[in-house]
Amino acid sequence: MGNPTARTGAPWRVGLLFSKTGITSVIEQTQLQASILAIEEINAAGGINGRELRAIHYDPGSSTAGFAQHAKRLMIDDGVTTIFGCYTSSSRKAVLPVVERLNGLLWYPTLYEGFEYSPNIIYTGAAPNQNSVALSQYLLKTYGNRFFLIGSDYIYPRESNRVIGELVRMAGGAVVGERYVGLRAQRRDFLPLMRECGQLRPSVIFSTVVGEATTHLYQAYADAGFDPRIMPIASLTTTEAEIGAMGPDVGCGHITAAPYFEAVDSDVNRAFVGRYKKRFGSDQTTNMCVEAAYFQVHIFARALAMTNSIETDCLRPMVLGSAFEAPQGQITINPMCGHTDLWTRLGRANGDGKFDIFWQSRVPVGADPYLVGYGAQVA
Structure with missing residues (x-):
């Protein structure tokens, strides 16, 4: 697969798959906003190795088929290898064979039922x-x-x-x-x-x-x-x-x-909540799905800065075992299972x-x- 970001100075391109319409948009819209906030913060700090992080977003409309369709579109037509997205397990399971077949990396910021492992998914929401x-x-x-x-x-x-x-x-x-x-x-x-x-x-x-x-x-x-x-x-x-x-x-x-x-009572979280409300409105609240969608983009960016390659086989080993001071507290991508060590509240x-x-x-x-x-x- 050709990588359109291979040219020095060209933007790093990633996909966002969160619904702005449909029955689960009430929560997916907040995940989209959190992803946008993290991307804007990364770019305001100079991007990743001097290159802008640019998101391509499609609205699956809360449709399982829409998630699969747009995941293929991102990876085949747009040449994207990293996708942040999915809320329901049905949508994740629709995207899973796409990223496995095309060797992409899906970052999944939602709690889920457990009992799954894929080398092509980083799970940042809670397991049972x-x-x-x-x-x-x-x-x-x-x-x-x-x-x-x-x-x-x-x-x-x-x-x-x-x-x-x-x-x-x-x-x-x-x-x-x-x-x-x-x-x-x-x-x-x-x-x-x-x-x-x-x-x-x-x-x-x-x-x-x-x-x-x-x-x-x-x-x-x-x-x-x-x-x-x-x-x-x-x-x-x-x-x-x-x-x-x-x-x-x-x-x-x-x-x-x-x-x-x-x-959550911490300086890191208060600053995060303040930035989120300033960007999207004082009436907006953060939530667990917002927070996971936010910190996973920053973990990705840190790994990308070290590898200087967005290809999955280069990026994933650097992601596994990485730690981050998230709004919930210190978290770690567990190297044994690709899930995240998280707090329970x-x-x-x-x-x-x-x-x-x-x-x-x-x-x-x-x-x-x-x-x-x-x-x-x-x-």
Whole structure:
């Protein structure tokens, strides 16, 4: 494949695959903004070895087929070898064979279900051992052992619910219900599920609903008159972006596990949040997907500066094992699995549309995407 950046002084070209339209654009738009911010910062500092970093962005429209189509377009027509993008696991799995066949490098800044490895993907979002384990332990101890699982109907929610179900059962708990809704689910689709929760009285509703449907789930919960102090919705996917869309009053009191919240108390994070709001508006909030999309571009840039080659076979070995002071804290690309050693935090949404962090790990949690450290029952 010809590399259009081979000429000295020509821009380094990378691809961005995040949706500005469609059902998951509420979160993908924030990932796109974070990527743009990082690229602008790199260029303002002189680029990489004196060469500008230039992004080519296509909008997949939240369509799995669109992600595959545009990944091929980037790599074949545009000659790009590095792509930052994808939110849903379905979109990642659509792009995976493209980057493997054409030897590209996909940087994936989203939590996911684990149980995957590709030498052509750098995973910068949380794996289940970095969110599900701590969250399930806290919920079992604090609220009880009866879990009702609600998810969007695709790969990530089904696999994540399989993991959380095993963690709950290993601790002596029970899954009293497991239901799935379409990605375009409306508030009316959640009403029968809320009636079922009213009858079963679970200790916790565990949500792996994504996109616009998240708003409808939490609004249906509020309409049903449930109390998050007694039976909260706990999630891995509900960020500051979704809380903003549903309204802080609707989201208040519910729980999310994530490596990062806007409320992380550090100078590095406060400076990052300030730059993000200055660039995209004071009403914008950061979130875990924003933060991963941001720091992964900077890790890429550091590796590229050392290799001076954007070809995957040169770049990837330099990426593996690299560390970075991210807004969440010090993180490392784990050289054993291409995933990232991240922090684990639990947050409760407050009336301002943010999260109050009430627990966090003492050190970054090593990536364990196959849950090797948590028993064969989970695997």
